Amino acid sequence: MANQLDVVLINPGDRKKIYQSLGDDHSSIEPPYWVAVLAAYLRQNGISVALIDANAENISPKETAARVADLDPLLAAVIVYGSQPSASTQNMTIAGRICQELKQGTKAKVALGGLHPSALPKRTLKEESVDYVIDGEGPYTLKALIDARRANKSDLRSVPGLWYREEGAIKSNPRASLIKDLDAVLPVAAWDLLPMSAYKAHNWHCFQDLDHRQPYAAIYTSLGCPYSCEFCCINAPFGKPGIRYRSPQLVVSEIEELVTKYGVKHIKIIDELFVLKEQHYMTIVDLLLQKGLDINIWAYARVDTVKSENLAKMKKAGINWLALGIESANPDVRDGASKRMRVNDIKKIVNLIQDAGIYVIGNYIFGLPDDNLATMQQTLDMALELNCEFANMYCAMAYPGSKLYERALKEGWQLPKEWHDFSQHSYDALPLPTKHLSAKQVLKFRDDAFHRYFENAAYLSMIEIKFGQRVRQHVQNMTKIRLKRKILED
Numbered sequence: 001m002a003n004q005l006d007v008v009l010i011n012p013g014d015r016k017k018i019y020q021s022l023g024d025d026h027s028s029i030e031p032p033y034w035v036a037v038l039a040a041y042l043r044q045n046g047i048s049v050a051l052i053d054a055n056a057e058n059i060s061p062k063e064t065a066a067r068v069a070d071l072d073p074l075l076a077a078v079i080v081y082g083s084q085p086s087a088s089t090q091n092m093t094i095a096g097r098i099c100q101e102l103k104q105g106t107k108a109k110v111a112l113g114g115l116h117p118s119a120l121p122k123r124t125l126k127e128e129s130v131d132y133v134i135d136g137e138g139p140y141t142l143k144a145l146i147d148a149r150r151a152n153k154s155d156l157r158s159v160p161g162l163w164y165r166e167e168g169a170i171k172s173n174p175r176a177s178l179i180k181d182l183d184a185v186l187p188v189a190a191w192d193l194l195p196m197s198a199y200k201a202h203n204w205h206c207f208q209d210l211d212h213r214q215p216y217a218a219i220y221t222s223l224g225c226p227y228s229c230e231f232c233c234i235n236a237p238f239g240k241p242g243i244r245y246r247s248p249q250l251v252v253s254e255i256e257e258l259v260t261k262y263g264v265k266h267i268k269i270i271d272e273l274f275v276l277k278e279q280h281y282m283t284i285v286d287l288l289l290q291k292g293l294d295i296n297i298w299a300y301a302r303v304d305t306v307k308s309e310n311l312a313k314m315k316k317a318g319i320n321w322l323a324l325g326i327e328s329a330n331p332d333v334r335d336g337a338s339k340r341m342r343v344n345d346i347k348k349i350v351n352l353i354q355d356a357g358i359y360v361i362g363n364y365i366f367g368l369p370d371d372n373l374a375t376m377q378q379t380l381d382m383a384l385e386l387n388c389e390f391a392n393m394y395c396a397m398a399y400p401g402s403k404l405y406e407r408a409l410k411e412g413w414q415l416p417k418e419w420h421d422f423s424q425h426s427y428d429a430l431p432l433p434t435k436h437l438s439a440k441q442v443l444k445f446r447d448d449a450f451h452r453y454f455e456n457a458a459y460l461s462m463i464e465i466k467f468g469q470r471v472r473q474h475v476q477n478m479t480k481i482r483l484k485r486k487i488l489e490d
Contacts (some may be wrong), residue, residue, distance in 0.1 A: 005073040006146050007050045008108070010064060011035045011274065012078055013055020014094040014420070028202040029056050033218050033270060034081040034114075034138075036189035041139045044187060047146050051193040054098065059092070065101035068108060074149045077134070077142060088115035089233075089399050090426070092419035096128050103129040109149065113138050114125055116419070119236040119401030123140075125163045125170060130205065136161040137223075137237050137269070139185050140176035160407050165473035178238060182223065184248045188254045189219070191262060201266035203474065204390040205298055205321060206362070206468045210474060217258045218268040221251045221284060225272040228403070229325075234272045236401030248283035252291065259293050267297045275301035282310055288317040296320050298361070302347045311356035322353055323361040329382035330375040333368050350386050359389040359466075366449065367396040367442035369407075371434045376442075380449045387459055389466065393450045395431030395442050408432060414439065426485050440487050447483060454479045 011032035032053060039049045046488060050071050056065045069078050080088050080095045095112065102110045113134030117124045121135040134141045141161040156164055160176035179185045199216040206213045224238050235241050258264040275281055281486055288295070297421055298321035306322070351379045353360050364383055366376045383391055398415060400406035408415055413432055421428040431446070433439045453459060453473055464472040 005050060005071050006044065006069050006150065007075045008050045008052060008068050008073045008143070009035050009039055010068070010076060010078045010098060011051075011053045011055050012080060012091050012095040012098050014091070017035070019368060024246040028205070028216065028268075029198060029200045030218050030268065031056070031191075031194055031196070031199045031216070032079070032081065033220060035079045036191060036194055037186050037220075038079065038138055038142060039193055040187045041185055042143060042146070043190060045143055045320075047143065047482075048271070049190070051190065053195055053198070054094075055091075056195055056198040056323075061097040061101040062105070064098050064186070068102060070104075074106050075111060076106060076108040077111040077113060077147055078102075078130075079138070080112065080116050080302075089119075089422035090420050092116050094420070096419075100129045111142075111145065111242045113141070113307070115233065115236050116400055118434055119233060119375070120400075121163045121172065122170060125165070128480070131164065131474070132471060133163040134161060135163055135172070135317055136175040137179060139179065145175075145339055149420070169273075175239065178242075179244065182244055183250050185224075186220070186246060186251070188257060191217075191258065196262050196264075201268075201296075203262035203478070205266055205268075205296065207359075207389070208320070209297070213266065215262055215264045216266045216268075217262070217264045218270050219251065219258075220252060220270050221246050221248075221274060222276075222280070226276075227273070230403045230407075231396055231399070232272075232466075233317075233401030234255070235403070243273070245277070245280050248280060248287055252287040254475075255290055255295065256293065259295060265294060265296055265355055272300060272483040273302060273305070274299035276305050278307065282313070285310070285314055285317040285319070288311070293318065298323065303346050306349050306353065308352045308356075310312070311353060311358060315357045319358060320372050321359045321361060323363060323392075324350070324364050324388075326382075326386075327363065327365045327379075328368060328375065329378040330371075333370045333375050333379075347386065350388060360386075361390045361392060362386055362388040362394045363394065364392045365396055365457035366446045367431050367439075368432055369396070369404075369434055369438065371442070372436035373441070373445070376445050376449075380452060383453055384456060387462055389444075389463070391453050393446050393453065395426055395429070395446045396434075397424070398432055425483055428486050429437045430487060442486060444488055447485065447488075451479055451482075 041053050042049050047306045078095050078098055080091050099110050109131045111132040112130045118358050121133045125133045201213040202214040222243050224243045225234050225241050226241050228241045263428050295318035297319045301322045347419040352361050364379055398405040416422050416430040423429050431439050431442045462473050
């Protein structure tokens with residue numbers, strides 16, 4: 001018993017259900033950075049850890065449980081984090097199935113943590129086959145829980161952020177305090193525990209070289225976001241808007257390790273908002289320039305945080321793509337979602353970024369509460385005019401942990417029946433209705449808009465000029481895939 005493994009951390013995923021056929025070649029397979037950094041934190045505190053990336057290895061819940069049974073840990077913790085707001089909730093269906101198999105096929109106690117469980121901890125404990133739900137960021141809770149399990153303690157009141165049952169009654173402890181020193185608690189991730197050869201960058205991230213989308217990595221340089229957009233749930237584990245930073249030196253040393261030890265070239269900076277605090281992101285840029293690494297980075301920015309004088313340096317450091325949350329062309333719709341920008345500002349910034357040789361991903365949302373067919377058409381028209389090198393077309397979804405979710409419950413709006421139906425690309429996807437449109441109208445507009453954008457002659461011509469005939473053909477092959485939607489068949 002003395003040598004028993006303390007914990008197995010599990011990253012759940014179901015690419016087929018979430019992405020349909022787009023999961024075969026167009027979407028990324030992203031390393032679960034948060035799970036790997038939790039593993040590193042636990043390891044440096046003397047806790048023995050194994051990690052199973054069920055998503056990357058594409059293994060079933062039963063196969064996952066069989067692996068855990070062989071490892072025979074004290075605790076199996078399924079971490080449903082996700083690197084963008086939707087990713088946690090849409091993976092709850094498969095996470096729940098993994099937990100069921102763990103309870104049936106292993107002796108381990110089972111914990112469930114991540115963004116969605118933090119948004120709905122009580123409901124998660126009630127609905128899922130788990131012993132514990134981790135509410136909050138996770139590192140302090142996991143360590144305290146494992147320490148209690150090691151000591152065979154039945155009294156769990158000292159484990160912060162834990163939801164559990166005691167004699168049939170649901171109990172909860174106050175959340176752990178937020179991590180103050182990110183460098184101490186978020187060291188270099190335990191990359192050695194991950195199947196590094198399995199990860200693959202997005203197709204667009206490698207438009208410059210489509211044949212080499214691997215190896216791929218994704219890292220945080222900060223946690224949280226200071227803004228409070230209505231449709232976003234990113235701050236659910238933190239309890240409030242705000243942002244905390246890892247040191248640029250640690251970030252760059254981790255990137256250097258990924259390049260030199262694992263041969264990584266393509267890197268995603270997961271931060272909800274990388275281009276925000278100039279001193280932070282430009283110090284990272286300066287350090288990357290000193291290292292002279294051959295890397296291809298993409299990161300998130302806001303239109304109102306981009307500074308033109310920094311773009312040339314960012315490009316030279318390997319930042320080749322910036323994703324902008326443009327959301328809507330209509331100021332009333334956008335302001336209703338707490339996102340205040342002028343259309344002229346958007347056009348100007350997109351042009352400045354492109355002039356510096358950095359490619360732009362425009363992110364657009366259809367079906368915000370004030371949207372109608374005319375305002376959604378305005379957004380599509382703006383997207384066509386901007387003609388960014390790539391675009392993500394989303395429907396407004398009421399993700400648990402967002403203000404939109406609270407509003408949907410209050411207004412009695414219909415929500416998806418299953419958690420995987422929160423996926424933007426799934427067969428059973430069910431977006432929100434607006435004040436003027438049904439969910440069916442919103443989803444049909446979004447799917448048609450996707451094809452209008454990527455089949456547009458001006459877009460295809462631009463892509464061919466910038467990336468060549470092969471990439472143009474790749475995009476045309478992508479648009480041959482029409483997502484099947486249950487709501488549109490009814």
